Amino acid sequence: MFRPSHFLAVLLFALFASVVFGITQRETPPKMVRYGIYCFVLFVGSAIVLSWLMYFIAR
Amino acid sequence: MANPQDKKNQAEGGFVYLPLIAGWLVPGAGHFLLRKWGRGALLAASILGMFGTGLAMDGQIHTGAHDILDMLSMAGDLGTGILYLLSRVMGWGTTLVQVTTGDWGSRFIVVAGLLNVISAVDAHNLRTGRKA
Numbered sequence: 001m002f003r004p005s006h007f008l009a010v011l012l013f014a015l016f017a018s019v020v021f022g023i024t025q026r027e028t029p030p031k032m033v034r035y036g037i038y039c040f041v042l043f044v045g046s047a048i049v050l051s052w053l054m055y056f057i058a059r
Numbered sequence: 060m061a062n063p064q065d066k067k068n069q070a071e072g073g074f075v076y077l078p079l080i081a082g083w084l085v086p087g088a089g090h091f092l093l094r095k096w097g098r099g100a101l102l103a104a105s106i107l108g109m110f111g112t113g114l115a116m117d118g119q120i121h122t123g124a125h126d127i128l129d130m131l132s133m134a135g136d137l138g139t140g141i142l143y144l145l146s147r148v149m150g151w152g153t154t155l156v157q158v159t160t161g162d163w164g165s166r167f168i169v170v171a172g173l174l175n176v177i178s179a180v181d182a183h184n185l186r187t188g189r190k191a
Contacts, residue, residue: 002115003160009116013167016109020174023098024181027191 006051014043078186082179084140089182102178109171110142113152118164120152132165138172 004012022036082089087103090096120143124130136143146152156162184190 001117002112003158004116009160009163012112013109013170016105016112017170017174019101019105020178023102024177 010044010047014040014047018043075186076183078182079179082182083138083175086140086142086175086178089179090185093182093185095185106139106171106175106178107142109167109174110139113164113167113171114146116164116167117154117156117158117161118152118166118168119154119156119161120146120168121165122147122153132169135169135172138174138176139168140175143172 018036018040021039022032022034026032026035078089078092081092085103086106087099087101090099090102121129121133121136124133139146152165152168154161156165181190
């Protein structure tokens with residue numbers, strides 16, 4: 001049984017989804033890598049920003 | 060203007076929907092059929108990784124649709140193709156979700172199915188020459 005932390009789950013989700021998005025949404029390998037990294041940063045970054053927003057809303 | 064790879068793909072004989080169907084049934088298989096070994100391996104690793112992580116987190120595989128959310132989740136699960144059938148046969152993902160990580164695992168499995176559909180459509184686009 002695997003019990004990751006919230007953040008590890010976000011990282012794994014972002015990694016797997018970004019690889020697929022990068023490969024399928026761009027045509028050349030350099031663009032695929034760039035877009036994959038872009039998606040990864042957006043996934044993780046938005047999770048962090050939304051988490052802080054919810055933290056302040058809950059207080 | 061179509062590049063030589065597009066023309067090569069279009070010139071290949073056989074059933075045009077084969078990469079789409081193979082890609083849906085087995086993650087990455089559509090790209091392997093088109094000899095895109097690197098892309099296929101990365102897609103397969105990502106989709107299998109997402110699915111396996113979901114199962115390891117005690118995620119549930121939806122077997123019936125009781126409401127609209129269940130129906131949508133089951134549609135996502137079906138996107139994993141043969142993995143869904145294998146899970147049903149082997150009894151994977153049948154434990155009731157009792158912990159938070161189990162709920163995340165269920166979402167991982169649904170998203171693995173959706174990513175697999177995206178990758179199968181990409182294989183089809185490569186086959187038809189719509190994408191290089």
